[in-house]
Amino acid sequence: MQSWTGSLRFTEPLTMPAITENLFGLIGRRAASAFKDLHDASKLINDTFYWTFVSPFRGKAIRVNAIISEMVKAGYNSVPIVAVISFFVGIILALQAAYQLKRFGAMIYVANLVGVSLTRELGPILTAIIVSGRSGSAYAAEIGSMKAAEEVNALISMGINPIRFLVTPKLVALMVMLPCLTVLSDFIGIIGGLMLSAGALDINPYSYIQQTINSLLVKDIVTGLVKAWAFGAVITIVGAYQGFKVTGGAEEVGRRTTSSVVASIFLVIVFDLFFTTLFFYFT
């Protein structure tokens, strides 16, 4: 006979005041679930890096076709939106810079400001935020709905590791494509600044280009690309983590997709802070 499981509670004597018990219970439950999340996340990171960087050297071929298809989806297809946004941001930066610099009659330094802030900071972070919105959410939704439809279980039961199958191609694709998109964003942003300066600020285009080239150091561009590379990893891992966390149905997929975008934008900015501080002191 099935007994009502809740009835056990009445036979146990209370040994602690209820409020204390509730308080410790709350702390314990929160801590336990936080530790579980931490454990899951580190396991995912560990597995992802193992299947991406270690196992290919142990004879488990990497899925090149899937990587190319992910590159097209995450990289090539976001070229238009990245280009348009970078172009506008270049114009905005030039206008804002001119607003201050014209008081000193130092308009030519618009080129320095646009060039340096785009390559060091805005190029990588804008691209990362656009890609979080496009691809990070898509990763969470894709893996989440596969989890909900037992497809992930099916992969496991066929002896195919879902992380190798699903996450590795995405990680490689973003690690390659995000720096590429960043280069594009830097370039188009500078063009935007150039066009505004030449058209509205009466700066000679040739001197603008010359000034940009003189102001930019190789390290400005390289640090921007290192950031972009790291953001690629962050976006993939967050999307995959949220996707694999799905246990219920469609509603949870939606919720996880939203939190993947929020979490990846947040983490992108945290990593940006970290790298900017690092490069400020060590380059």
Add this chain to the structure above:
Amino acid sequence: MENAIEVRDLITKYGDRVILKGVSLSIPKGKTTVILGGSGCGKSTLLNHLIGLLKPTSGKILINGKDITGLDEAGFNEVRKKMGVLFQGSALLNSLTIADNVALPLREHTKLEEPTIQIMVRMKLNLVGLSKFEHFYPSQLSGGMKKRAGIARAIALDPELLFFDEPSAGLDPVTAAGLDELIIKLRDVFRMTIIVVTHELPSVFMISDYVIMLDLGEVVFAGTLDELKMSPHPRVRMFLERQAEKETYSPEDYFRFIAGN
């Protein structure tokens, strides 16, 4: 009779909730075994243990005499290559065509040339009656066809063990009967050991050689179909005669339940 799978004292707990309370059973080789039981009796949990998606709290699962509960990922993958699973929702990868779905285990686990894989895929699809649907995506197929495609994928590597999770759930009687015939064919032609988890009685009577019935996490019956029909066990009788469950609360429990504490 040789056994393909032996389960010994399997106990599973989710937190405080005990799902399987010391299940012991054996599944004969080359036969169709049906694991029967009502909703929430633990049959899906048991299936997840057998295909290695869940690790039990304690107990042993021997597949061909080898304990799988202690195996690591790599060791288990060797066992998995010898089993095929049809999931309840058929679990085809929606981003791949039917042919690519069936080819997936072949591409991942064998070093066969692409033309050979193509031929094998066509053979498997023909076997389940889907030869014209190679280039369709799962979303373009009906429920019954998806299940057939799922079977084609499950048998791609010619497994010794084939698991079915609720094969006829959500299908009309005609399609379900067609699927049952396919299951019988697989057993007779390929001598596979087939394990079907279901609660559909018509299916059970059609396909089973051996029946195991679970109730509340315990085995209440194990035997042939004829023995099942003759069994005097009250839970078996209730199941076969479609009787509703009686109220299990004692009056005191019920009072506490409605009082809310």
